[in-house]
Amino acid sequence: MKRWLIAGLLMVSPVLALAEGGSGATGVNGPSDTGGTGSGGLKDLIFGTDKGVPDEKPFTKPDLKTLKQWAPFRVNYTSRQNVFELALDSLALGEDKIIRYAVSVSVKDSKVRNIRYEGIACDNNQYRVYAYGNPDGTWAEAEQTWKPVLVSQTRNAYQGALYDEFCGLTGVKKVADIVKGFDADVKATPTRGEGGNGK
Secondary structure: OHHHHHHHHHHHHHHHHHHHHOOOOOOOOOOOOOOOOOOOOHHHHHHOOOOOOOOOOOOOOOOHHHOOEEEEOOOOHHHOOEEEEEEEEEEEEOOOOEEEEEEEEEEOOOOOOEEEEEEEEOOOOEEEEEEEEOOOOOEEEOOOOOEEOOOOOOOOOHHHHHHHHHEEOOEEOOHHHHHHHHHHHOEEOOOOOOOEOOO
């Protein structure tokens, strides 16, 4: 049964990719919290997208000054002017099945890093920004609500790329498995004080 299901999904994937490719999404330079109706791709088609707001449990943000293991990741062809990095030592999977992480977005060849602390709920296909990194290495709380994971064609919609790394057909992946996918590219990068807050 599983083999037939997988075969069927593989057959419809190219059709979905063509349909999504014609969306003509637009955006602005830098990370965007708007644009697109949100999509988890094939998983959305199968399980649906209207699952309400995730039920969160208390969590603790990591100390921004101690984050050292920044791994670059690719978003899409329209973001070549920006550098995206995930702090592997910030990854945390909560009891609420929400994966939380620190991410850095900077313009190529710039020393200014816009750092944010976010969460992705795989089961709900949504993400949330919890805080922005201050130049002094502290967090500034963000009053953000849950939003749909942006479609991959939206400019600089890095949450879509991270969703693909964090989430499988059965839900959120284990942190150890996520880290393995980034280990080859990880680099030790001190969290510099000159970074902006990304607001």
